[in-house]
């Protein structure tokens with residue numbers, strides 16, 4: 031089965047070139063200025079961009095938070111991802127029941143995703159409560175057998191790791207070429223401030239960002255970076271950086287010469303601000319951790335993307351319905367499930383708010399959405415690039431069309447979008463997964479379960 035995409039502009043993380051792309055049996059077989067293939071199905075991409083299928087390295091499909099679950103499962107969450115140009119997700123597992131070791135959640139997540147996902151997928155392992163010899167043995171075995179070469183730990187929440195265990199994990203990660211991804215917020219600061227909110231009856235959404243200040247992020251970022259440095263530069267990946275204060279710690283580490291770390295930010299921290307919490311009802315929609323920040327933080331993060339000081343843009347997609355699930359927090363923000371949808375809006379937002387507004391270049395869009403996540407999470411060059419030998423995961427995009435984001439025309443189960451009513455430039459025409467058109471004109475054409483589980487290699491941050 032051959033497909034030939036004619037007359038498009040192929041975007042890589044370094045340049046944009048007018049090229050034809052030939053696909054055979056799901057794999058790109060040629061990229062060149064002019065290809066003829068009489069037996070191929072032709073897709074005309076005149077005046078369109080060809081972007082590598084985007085990789086979202088931070089989703090929470092079907093996340094179990096104890097009292098409820100994220101409202102997108104691996105089927106409809108990946109349908110939404112696909113319609114937004116994302117052809118691979120790497121999902122962050124929920125904590126398992128108290129006392130379990132890493133294999134427990136790996137098995138649980140296969141049971142949630144296998145046969146359901148419509149994009150290709152992998153998982154980050156999760157580390158909870160403690161780190162001992164059995165934890166490390168399981169990490170090594172999971173990396174080898176499952177290709178899960180990254181594990182997440184948290185510096186806050188009930189099942190967080192404390193510093194001694196964090197440091198032990200980093201040392202093990204260094205020895206075993208495993209990447210540690212980390213949620214950076216200082217637990218002491220957050221819990222003290224949340225308790226105070228309770229005592230002082232400050233329980234509206236407006237107090238959510240006040241209880242998780244930028245300094246709590248910056249302290250934890252600084253601590254993790256130094257701990258990684260002390261563990262002989264253990265490979266580290268900081269998820270969802272939200273603040274200028276946190277960014278300053280990242281830049282300081284780069285200035286010190288620390289190399290084996292990567293930093294992710296998310297569209298919500300680039301596009302939205304904490305004014306959304308002013309309305310006590312609507313504010314529940316944006317209760318997520320870390321919270322939305324000030325405009326100065328957004329601008330600092332855009333500047334960092336422009337200067338290549340950050341590495342990826344992922345979503346932290348963790349949707350709950352507004353009319354039902356989010357209402358748990360209506361009288362006390364602390365009871366609101368944390369997280370927001372965004373998997374479908376990421377590529378369009380980075381294209382429109384980033385490239386079209388001249389904050390970053392088109393190759394930088396590709397770098398943050400596709401090629402860097404592929405490198406950092408051991409998927410490159412199978413994923414993340416339009417090049418001979420790579421999977422034919424391709425987004426055909428019309429750069430000139432305009433649209434308004436409306437939750438009614440998105441595909442997830444959340445009943446809202448944080449970006450409702452935003453006018454954006456650029457529209458996805460077609461999405462190919464391994465050569466097959468799975469999205470055309472905002473309609474999903476694929477089949478449940480067509481996503482393949484991906485065994486990942488070693489992170490570029492280990493090298």
Ligand code: URP
Nearest residue numbers: 318319320346348368369
């Ligand atoms: O608020 C968020 N981000 N919820 C998802 C879980 C996490 O903290 O990443």
Ligand code: ZN
Nearest residue numbers: 088090122346
């Ligand atoms: Zn997350």
